[in-house]
Amino acid sequence: MSAQIIDMAIVGGGIVGMAVAMTWSRRSKGSLVVLEAEDGLAAHQTGHNSGVIHSGLYYKPGSLKARNCVEGREALYAFCKEQGIPHDRCGKIVVATSEAELPMLAELERRGGANGLEGVQRLSPAEMREREPHVTGLAGLHVPQTGIVDYVKVTEAYARIVREAGGEFRTGCRLLGLARESSGLVLETTRGVIRARYLVNCAGLQSDRVARLCGVEPGLKIVPFRGEYYTLIPEKRGWVRNLIYPTPDPRFPFLGVHFTRMIDGRVEAGPNAVLAFQREGYRRSSFSLRDTLETLTYGGFIRMASKHWKMAAEEFYRSFSKAAFVRALQKLMPEIQSADLQPGGSGVRAQAVTPDGALVDDFRIVEADRMIHVLNAPSPAATASLSIGKEIVDRVENRASAARK
Numbered sequence: 001m002s003a004q005i006i007d008m009a010i011v012g013g014g015i016v017g018m019a020v021a022m023t024w025s026r027r028s029k030g031s032l033v034v035l036e037a038e039d040g041l042a043a044h045q046t047g048h049n050s051g052v053i054h055s056g057l058y059y060k061p062g063s064l065k066a067r068n069c070v071e072g073r074e075a076l077y078a079f080c081k082e083q084g085i086p087h088d089r090c091g092k093i094v095v096a097t098s099e100a101e102l103p104m105l106a107e108l109e110r111r112g113g114a115n116g117l118e119g120v121q122r123l124s125p126a127e128m129r130e131r132e133p134h135v136t137g138l139a140g141l142h143v144p145q146t147g148i149v150d151y152v153k154v155t156e157a158y159a160r161i162v163r164e165a166g167g168e169f170r171t172g173c174r175l176l177g178l179a180r181e182s183s184g185l186v187l188e189t190t191r192g193v194i195r196a197r198y199l200v201n202c203a204g205l206q207s208d209r210v211a212r213l214c215g216v217e218p219g220l221k222i223v224p225f226r227g228e229y230y231t232l233i234p235e236k237r238g239w240v241r242n243l244i245y246p247t248p249d250p251r252f253p254f255l256g257v258h259f260t261r262m263i264d265g266r267v268e269a270g271p272n273a274v275l276a277f278q279r280e281g282y283r284r285s286s287f288s289l290r291d292t293l294e295t296l297t298y299g300g301f302i303r304m305a306s307k308h309w310k311m312a313a314e315e316f317y318r319s320f321s322k323a324a325f326v327r328a329l330q331k332l333m334p335e336i337q338s339a340d341l342q343p344g345g346s347g348v349r350a351q352a353v354t355p356d357g358a359l360v361d362d363f364r365i366v367e368a369d370r371m372i373h374v375l376n377a378p379s380p381a382a383t384a385s386l387s388i389g390k391e392i393v394d395r396v397e398n399r400a401s402a403a404r405k
């Protein structure tokens with residue numbers, strides 16, 4: 001057993017774990033190890049997302065999402081500039097396509113104001129077409145703060161700074177169990193034992209399981225939702241200048257299929273939100289008996305499914321029917337045709353669900369003795385990563401100074 005005690009162990013080499021690691025390293029807080037189960041960083045949510053720097057428009061004023069998204073967004077723009085990471089503060093439009101969506105569009109405008117977004121502008125149909133000539137809708141919002149970036153590049157830059165400060169990375173190293181001793185924590189991993197004073201769980205799709213194996217009851221379960229994308233064929237990329245979003249359904253934490261210009265020039269359409277049968281499986285055929293049984297036998301899932309079965313069935317249908325996917329996109333852009341779209345990638349969202357069947361909307365960060373668990377960090381956690389990293393390192397510092405008193 002290793003006798004060396006490391007000050008901080010971070011479980012998970014996605015963007016949240018790496019942001020915590022970089023904040024810790026930049027404050028010269030002591031020795032650090034990042035444990036990552038896969039052979040490289042950013043292998044799951046961080047490497048399979050839409051690459052949008054979110055503005056903070058959607059989130060309930062005062063929520064962790066609202067605060068961390070707004071602060072994190074500006075910190076991320078500054079970081080990208082400082083590190084020479086390609087990005088573009090290109091702005092986006094949100095489109096209402098039916099009378100029923102107008103109150104929600106007005107609510108988004110109000111939330112944007114409450115969250116400190118300046119310059120959000122109401123658009124008439126003609127004004128929308130000036131910005132996005134192929135869009136149709138009744139009304140829209142232009143949000144100038146939104147941008148695009150490659151989050152894998154951002155994560156790599158965080159990791160470079162950690163490495164330069166002497167932080168250690170153990171990839172192919174999965175946390176399996178945890179015990180306590182008087183000087184701290186004993187972590188059992190697939191690559192041996194590590195002793196640490198603090199642990200931060202940033203395990204994304206596995207965060208509830210990691211909490212449990214650390215002896216913390218998370219009070220929720222991660223239910224995986226796969227998001228599938230199409231990409232516009234190169235000849236049609238010009239139809240989307242920047243980002244075009246529908247007005248979201250307020251009952252769900254997903255934003256609805258949208259058009260996203262990526263920083264590498266591709267244009268993605270999607271993602272949908274389909275219940276997945278494997279937490280880290282990216283194909284329609286991906287299946288894990290353990291993951292599926294855990295979801296289907298969870299009371300929270302059963303309660304959620306009984307409330308939202310219609311939406312779930314529609315998403316399933318749209319997953320298998322390209323025509324249905326195209327119809328959803330045609331609400332925003334009637335001219336788009338099936339032949340304009342080719343299959344793209346997919347990602348799996350870690351969505352926390354409580355035992356009463358509620359989809360946890362806000363970020364959830366839970367503290368325990370010598371530990372912090374990030375239990376719900378879905379979108380916009382990539383945008384918000386620097387702010388979440390700061391929040392977590394502040395909390396560790398507060399706990400450490402309270403323990404010294």
Ligand SMILES: Cc1cc2nc3c(=O)[nH]c(=O)nc-3n(C[C@H](O)[C@H](O)[C@H](O)COP(=O)(O)OP(=O)(O)OC[C@H]3O[C@@H](n4cnc5c(N)ncnc54)[C@H](O)[C@@H]3O)c2cc1C
Nearest residue numbers: 012014015016037045046049050052175204347378381383
């Ligand atoms: C389809 C999709 C689109 C999205 N679009 C956007 C967007 O445009 N903008 C935005 O801001 N956000 C977006 N998000 C959300 C964003 O990607 C996530 O919030 C963010 O990547 C979460 O980062 P993370 O580090 O918490 O998780 P992850 O990136 O999933 O990292 C967790 C890591 O923990 C590791 N791990 C798990 N268990 C263990 C263990 N026992 N031991 C060691 N390691 C372990 C995993 O291998 C993994 O690498 C999107 C997400 C999805 C899925």
